[in-house]
Amino acid sequence: MFQTNKASMSILILFCCIVSCWAQKPTSIMDSSSVIANLQSGNQRLLPNNNVFFDNLSQDVGPGFGNQQHKYAWSMQEFGNHLYIGTNTVGYDLTSAVLDSGFRGCLRNITGGILGLFDCLDPFIRQDGGQIWRLSYDTGSWEVALDSNEEAFYSGFRRMEVYNGRIYATAATRVEEEASFFLISSTDGTNWEKEDDGPQGGLASRAMTVYQNMLYVGLDGFPSVSGVPEAAELWNYDGTTWTYLSDAPFGNSGGVGELLVHDDKLWIGITNDVSRDTSFGLYTYDGTSFDDTVAPDLTTYTAWDGIQYDLGAIGSNNLGVSTMISYNGQLWVGTANFIDGFSLFVTDGSGGDWELVTADGFGDDRNTYAWQMLEFEGRFLIGTFNSGFLRLLISQEIELRSMFDFRGTGELWSLSLDEAKKFESIRLPAGWGCADWGIRTMKSCFNGARMCIGSASNFFWPQVPQLLARWLGAGTEIWSVEEIPDDFNVFESWP
Secondary structure (H helix, E strand, O other), X not given: OEEOOHHHHHHHHHHHHHHHHHHOOOOOOOOOOOOXXXXXXXXXXXXXXXXXXXXXXXXXXXXXXXXXXXXXXXXXEEEOOEEEEEEEEOEEOHHHHHHOHHHHHHHHOOOOHHHHHHHHHHHHEEOOOOEEEEEEOOOOOEEEEEEOOOHHHOOEEEEEEEEOOEEEEEEEOEEOOEXXXXXXXXXXXXXXXXXXXXXXXXXXXXXXXXXXXXXEEEEEOOOOOEOOOOOOEEEEEOOOOEEEOOOOOOOOOOEEEEEEEEOOEEEEEEXXXXXXXXXXXXXXXXXXXXXXXXXXXXXXXXXXXXXXXXXXXXXXXXXXXXXXXXXXXXXEEEEEOOOOOOOEEEEOOOOOOXXXXXXXXXXXXXXXXXXXXXXXXXXXXEEEEEOHHHXXXXXXXXXXXXXXXXOOOOOEEEEOOOOOOOEEEEOOOOOOOOXXXXXXXXXXXXXXXXXXXXXXXXXXXXXXXXXXXXXXXXXXXXXXEOOOOOOOOOXXXXX
8 A cells, every 4th residue: 555646646547447457358259240130240249257248239330429528328218210329428638637736736635525526627527519329220320310519418318208209308508507407309319309398497307207198307406506496396298288396395305316107106216305314215196196205214224235224324325316116016226325335225015114225335335326227038137337436536545456456347237036135246248348437328129129238438538549448438338138148157246
């Protein structure tokens, strides 16, 4: 162990992570023809001891769809005979930051841990303009469905949903402390219109779903940004009229993290739920009234690994509900937590009888988000966001062994089909690089025949040559899987 200036270590950390990526590159990559008709062959990449085959659907266009600033596949949706991807184009000029005395001073006096790092880096943010891309199932080719470098679109497209023959996408921007969320829609996927009568003014929207033949949209508030509501909002649309549900009991909560239909009710996952003295909350809506009594009690729980947790003590570290799924009649709720690792809860009923699965990211507190959940071929899958790279950037002490062993990438976990109360991780493909810090989107695709995964690439990676970008994961990529064998080779199990 040795002490060092954090800013001066940033470039060294990047170099060591590149070395780590190459050191973990497989000795051989097994190429085979794609199982999808009309898609390019030779895209399947297999790590040693892995029998789950991944196809890189975006290989022809390259990482970030040819622009490495497209860091996230922020949203994913099937519509017609296409798969649509909405990107988030955000990054940081880390080289300029390291050379800036103001940044170095900020790092020396950092507060707020990982979240404080973003405050230091805010002057060095780069955003090129969000896009929507689509993949044709007929031809296997990609094309730009919406290319916007306008200021009003530059943050990207965070959520998509299909309703009444139209595809809807939530768009957001933030320019000099002003924000303006809005909604766009299209009947053909190429000609888009702004929903002028729809919800507007929120910081962003990450939640949208259809319930009782109506489209529901949840908004994030942000009290320090002008023109933005201070709290979460919920809107619905019946095909003719947009309605703001002013009686929603969210108080001064920060935003709507997720919307899900379960047990004939609309479940609303909340971020920064100050009404419960915790940072996450749950509510239900039956089309008429809200129920604010369904969230887990702030009491002591025993997780699947036998560790006891006081939810009242750790609850404030959970930034909010990040994802939910209805699986085998059970409701599963995952959170985001930069300190302890994500929490995961499950209930057999309609809330009130909760079981804590984990409160430390499956034993790895770097697993910050349970970011995506999906049922695929009867399996319950979880994709994570891993904040290991961020922790290296703000660490006061750097251990050389950890730097060279470090990957800090997103992980894919499956609920075991053979053992009760056990999760098993699936090795991601050889092209999943050390800059891929999370699984941002995960959906059933190709009309249910496959699972598609959209990666989240590290904000801080500099522009690198495209060949190197493919190995690092510098820029979002889209992967697909046809099947996960019952006897897949387990990479790691928990607990």
